[in-house]
Amino acid sequence: MAFLEIRDVRKSYGHTEVLKGVSIDVNRHEVICLIGASGSGKSTLLRCVNQLEEVNGGEILIEGDTVTGAGVDLNRLRRDVGIVFQSYNLFPHMSVLKNVMLAPTMVGGVDSKVAREKAMALLESVGMAEKANAYPDNLSGGQQQRVAIVRALAMEPRIMLLDEITAALDPELVGDVLEIVRELANDGLTMLLATHEMGFAKEVASKVCFLEQGSILEMGPPKEIFENPREERTQQFLSRVVKSGRL
């Protein structure tokens, strides 16, 4: 039994079908990369996993327990499933430290002194300790994204969802953020990530899924997908990525 099972998930907004039956199994310690054009449904799929979006069909299971449909304790689910967004979404009225401490103290019931120490240790590990008392608006995009990753990690999630976390960053800031994700992958954190960084996907992914208009067109080890794609659409997509200098 896979750690996370996505079974035939469907999602529509009005009459627009965004996900047309997507199935993925994610085993513990695996890193799955979702690639595909904008609008192919990568973000929607991630938002379905932590139930920011309700699925219209199919189901999602974590350790064999369904997390979709009525009666699921969403707040409990979301403590186990961390997410990092493209636009960081830090809380602008709180310092960096407070951003990281909020969920552990308010939801996790951790004593604020303990939470503070842990938050500082996490910030230290991503090189943001000296910015602990700064406010998000005074940080660069890369710094904000590092804080956002730490904020999600502070809840000790068992799986992390990364939604194009480098897409809004200036090119020179991408490396720092990817370096952190690389470390998380080496530490064995289970991750599901949507990305446009093909080189990075090739390097860290255990499996790569190519999404096209709400369906998985091709799925396999990165070597296979990037070097010998079976589907013509995958080839076209990758050749366009190469042309734009992203691979």
Place this chain on the structure above:
Amino acid sequence: MSSHTLVRGDVQSAPEPSPPQKVANLAVIALVVDIVGIALVLYGAKLLRDYNHGNVLSTVVAVILVLASLYPLWPTFQGFSGAAKRARLLGENQLVAARRAAARGREDASIGLGYGVAAIIVGCLLWLALTNSGAVADTFFRVDAWRQSFNEAIQGFWINVWVAVVSFVLVLIFGLGLAVMRMLPGRAGAPLRLIATIYCDVFRAIPAIVTVLLVVFGVPLAFTFTQTWNSAYLGVLALTLTYSAYVAEVYRAGLASIHPSQSAAARSLGLGYAQTLRAVLVPQAVRRMIPPLLNDFISLQKDTALLSIAAIPEVLTVTKLWESKLFTLAPVTLAAVFFIIITIPQARFVDYLVNRDAAKRAGG
């Protein structure tokens, strides 16, 4: 590449150097306006002095006004000298220097024009106030009438102040309740949402003066136990009913203005709906709500004068009594002055808050 390119070479011809703008015509207009302004102020100052029988104070004020009206001549003359400089530089074929001189000259002439127009307005106002041998001044501005009515007026104004403050405290509470009702989720909340929405629509549709009339005269008839109440309490009730509808809307709009991604981030961390509101949405929304709330508070302060239709002894009621006693509106003008004195600083404070927030957002 295809034969079509994005940029066509033939439209990219070298531009003609642009000539300097004209200055002299603007300076002439400014001069004419200045002279009209001076004449009007001179006439107004004479009326002012005559009305006060040539006493020292009015003479001093009149002289200051006339001297001030002369000021716009200075930038106007600078405008003329700019025009001359432009012509000379153009003759020497110094195009760039001529353009700069012309720009300076136009700027100066414009200043002369602006101040000249202001002088005309001041002159007209003086003339309007003092014409008809001071009828306007006698009607609205009589120092002796102010002196006589001042004590009672300020006592009446105290009622306006406490009515406004008490009402607004109640409005903040009741409006919050309405806003929460309007935001209840799901089918369970639907009937309550509907009730709150109808309430807000209805009380924003009724003119405040109608609500005051209905409440202050109607409530004692319908609920006889209120007949012993000070009728100012009923005034508080009426204003609370009206303004809660507005304030509920401010709360709702304030919360709605926080980007949904903030809520998504908070919920993703496992925070519940109430926790998200308390820790993330409300603290951010409050800052945005303060200026519109203060604006509503200022409106409420002014609407306390509506209680005069129920003969509650607030400032307008009191000063209207003095008006009929002294046969001059001057006491009512005094009431207006009271409102001006308390309202303008608050309005400026709101502007300050709004600008500060705008600057912060631009800086961030």
